[in-house]
Amino acid sequence: MSERAAPAAINTAPKPPRSALARWWDRRGFVNCLRWGAIIAFIGAWEGSSLAGWLDPLFASSPSLIVEKLWDMVADGSIWPHVLASANIAALGFGLSILVGVPMGLAMGRSVAIRSALEPFTTALNASPQVAFLPLLIIWLGIGVASKVALVFLGSFLIMVINTEAGVAQVDRRLIETARSFMANERQIMLKVILPSSMPYIIAGMRLGVGRTLVMVVVAEIYAATKGLGYLIFQAGGLYDTAQVFVGVVILASAGIALNSFLRWLEKRLAPWQHVQAE
């Protein structure tokens, strides 16, 4: 066949010429300036109020005290055991919740029987505050890493199940029919149609799961821990070392933001068709 239809679809009409700087400003600059401006204004106001004596640094700390504390802890290396302990628990717990949650969500989304059998449990667990299971987990699994990983898992795997299931529910029936018409079996339909089609939902679940994971890591480390960012934060709180509390919070928040940005990037890579309108 010829390509008569092709160029019209690919070439977009040339835009009126504008300077590169003006285009950057339209696309990014204006929004970014406001964002960074707001952040700098907030930090400046905090630091200023502290210097002026309006805020008591003992209670509110100040950006410079936090940076100084962070710098000291990095320089003497005392921060790393805490970061590693928390990262270990977060990675194991969250990794496990993906490994269990995604297949479970796929199965529940695809089979009415499995969904009907498991739904009472997922609904009940989802409605209950999962933190309340911590005493039980400690009794069952001890005060080591296992109970902490279990709490993180409990807190984040349901989100993975529910989001994956929602992803399966929105898969275009016509694509499944097309795959069947080209002789795909149930396993191939699952792996080559349903899973990729649900990917944006699964990644959205992961983004929610990251937040839950960080909460659960901190909660788990309040009890019966000797290291970890949760331990660091609560120990410092007991000593009125507010700068160190904020060090822990800043590290956790940065990890959350970094993971979220990574997942957003991943979503764009894996589901480019979802971003057509946005671009």
Place this chain on the structure above:
Amino acid sequence: MTIEVQNISHGYLARDGVSHFQALADVSLTIESGTFVSFLGPSGCGKTTLLRIINGLITPTSGEIHIDGQRVDGPKSDRAMVFQEFNLLPWRTARGNVEFPLEVQGVSKAERDRVVNRVLAQVGLDKFGEFFPHQLSGGMKQRVGLARALGVGPDYLLMDEPFGALDPQIREMMQLELMKLWDSDRKSVVFVTHSVDEAVFLSDRVIMFGTSPGRIVADLTIDLPRPRWVDDEAIKTSAKFIQYRNDIWRLLKRQLNSMPAI
């Protein structure tokens, strides 16, 4: 090498489990290999349902389909479908979409590449293999759909209103290109359409369906010269073409008038 449709009836059950819609009632026909056959008729006449039954996607309530003597009990690689809404996987490129059925059937990577290159060139998309469906126009998407079906190497091409979602100019162009492609190997095609002109222009045989219940009301042989893509204007303005067209329209109007509601 024939498709034998024997006493096919098919009903859909409504949600309440009692109401029942008779999509096809005791339909029989034989489709000879190497012919271009169109199913034409108003909405709800069961023409798409019959195509899906031939594909093996739907098991009919009663009756049997035999293809080359073998009973149809599911999709098989001797048949390939082209869908009205293209049904391309949005996360795969044009190339990835054409590759899909071959992957599913366990064809080796080297062989897949060879087939994909050949069929993409056949439909004029050899330069667009790396584009995603959302980057392609409607006509190009359907070329991908057609390439995907051709890649399977089917004996029977089943086309479900393939040009129905395209605008009129593109549609006419695609008809010409389909004719050109078809002339190169003359595979059997079963082509479902709403358009009288399209059916007459493309087909060797037009089978007309009527509604409530879905059934065959006419079976016409279209005796127009081939190739039809070289001078399509001459064909479309010929007395014979106009005669066929008017005959079919008359039958169709009778069907539409007998329908309870449109």
